[in-house]
Amino acid sequence: MxxxxxxxxxxxxxxxxxxxxxxxxxxxxxxxxxxxxxxxxxxxxxxxxxxxxxxxxxxxxxxxxxxxxxxxxxxxxxxxxxxxxxxxxxxxxxxxxxxxxxxxxxxxxxxxxxxxxxxxxxxxxxxxxxxxxxxxxxxxxxxxxxxxxxxxDLQLAGVTWANYLVDNDLVKSGDKVWLPVEAAGATYQVLETTGIKSVFSKHSITVDVFQAGSDPAQSLSAMQDYLTANKSSVAAVIGLGDLVMGNIQKAFTAAGIAPGKTPVVGWGNTKDTATAVKAGYVQAALWQYxxxxxxxxxxxxxxxxxxxxxxxxxxxxxxxxxxxxxxxxxxxx
Known part of the structure; x- marks a missing residue:
């Protein structure tokens, strides 16, 4: 890194x-x-x-x-x-x-x-x-x-995630990275995405910000639907919030995505995300105390x-x- x-x-x-x-x-x-x-x-x-x-x-x-x-x-x-x-x-x-x-x-x-x-x-x-x-x-x-x-530092968090994917050869030029988030337009989404784009723009990598919502059941359903329809075009995932990151393992399982097939980084302040890291669905996560x-x-x-x-x-x-x-x-x- x-x-x-x-x-x-x-x-x-x-x-x-x-x-x-x-x-x-x-x-x-x-x-x-x-x-x-x-x-x-x-x-x-x-x-x-x-x-x-x-x-x-x-x-x-x-x-x-x-x-x-x-x-x-x-x-x-x-x-x-x-x-x-x-x-x-x-x-x-x-x-x-x-x-x-x-x-x-x-x-x-x-x-x-x-x-x-x-x-x-x-x-x-x-x-x-x-x-x-x-x-x-x-x-x-x-x-x-x-x-x-x-x-x-939320912008630096975005830089950290993007650099992790680039430095570990998990994404390449022309790839699209999916950015699920609870509330598009919120401070954390704006700053984190700014940091991500500052890295990816140098490598011709694009992002897709996706509002999953703040309701646990609805956000999981929305993420499952998106992945089922678009999994072939998603090179990697950066979860911009803890709720969406906690959904990763369940959403991947429902969409038929095996652990490690699509690299994931993001926040890691929940037990669900820690479990997903252990199981290989999430490669790296940020803890923010x-x-x-x-x-x-x-x-x-x-x-x-x-x-x-x-x-x-x-x-x-x-x-x-x-x-x-x-x-x-x-x-x-």
Whole structure:
């Protein structure tokens, strides 16, 4: 694999940051809220650690978001803070409405993922003007006034996947690579595809972005139908989201595609994908430490509340293959 295809390593260890955040935690009782709804949901009154809103564009049943939500909830417990988590299932209007409500509540900080490029920039500016720090996670909006980002460099993720296929001679000039995704047009799809195209354009390789949807059953059905009709023209697959990657083994089996026949790379934050790696259906997957994407934004916001500096980004990615899949599969249930 070429040098520029290697994923960025974490510049700060989670253990070190947690120790620092834990040391500044207050000692009064904690109330941490775990919302399973698609709209903002408030918890009980906050502890001495402050009130924080954690807003995700994802769906509450998506495995990566289950892990991330658990991380945010654990941060509330560890830091004696009131963490209010919400999911919006890629509904931009609902997320913006919840963000506006969060600003009005004057919390100690807001952590949010970006559902689409720049759509939250004005609200982040409003929060900043009101003295409320904002940290993004999972999908960034670097054009905004956010103070830090916790998550993968999504464009670099695309570069990593594309280079893996090219460097391992799994694709060639003239090939078409299929890019299934839950939500076409979402920030993660746009950035990841930009990275992929930056590599493939040099090799005359084309891509086909395919919206499979966010409903598990419907996305699996859509992927099966596409592969059944187009498997002969698909040279490789890059799954741009965890739901679609979790569908790979089932969709390939239904379409009659043997493991290893069509190379697959993409995200690897679910047990289904880890299993597919072991079985040979997926050649390489990126782990993005979803628990850290839940926990660390709250830890950073708590540090800011207590007068400590926290204006740096934290990269959370690691590539795994069949050789080291067990190092990551142990975190998945």
């Amino acid at each position: 070429s040098e520029d295809s290697a994923p960025r390593s974490n510049r700060f260890s989670r253990r070190g940051l947690l120790a620092a955040a834990g040391a500044i935690g207050a000692v009064s009782a904690v109330s941490a809220c775990d919302s399973s709804k698609d709209t903002a949901d408030s918890s009980a009154s906050g502890g001495s650690g402050g009130v924080y809103y954690w807003l995700s564009h994802g769906t509450p049943g998506d495995p990566i978001w289950v892990i991330a939500n658990n991380g945010a909830t654990q941060a509330g417990k560890d830091l004696k803070a009131d963490v209010r988590t919400s999911f919006f299932s890629n509904d931009v209007a609902k997320q913006k409405e919840a963000f506006t409500s969060a600003i009005a509540a004057k919390p100690a900080g807001i952590a949010t993922s970006a559902p689409q490029p720049k759509v939250l920039d004005d609200l982040i500016a409003q929060a900043t003007k009101a003295g409320i720090p904002v940290i993004t996670f999972n999908s960034d909006t670097p054009t905004s006034n956010r103070l830090a980002y916790v998550g993968a 979803p628990d850290s994407q839940g926990y660390l934004p709250i830890a950073l916001l708590k540090m800011l509340k207590d007068g400590l500096g926290a204006g740096y980004d934290i990269a959370t990615t690691a590539l795994y293959t069949k050789d080291n899949v067990d190092d990551y599969a142990r975190f998945l249930k």
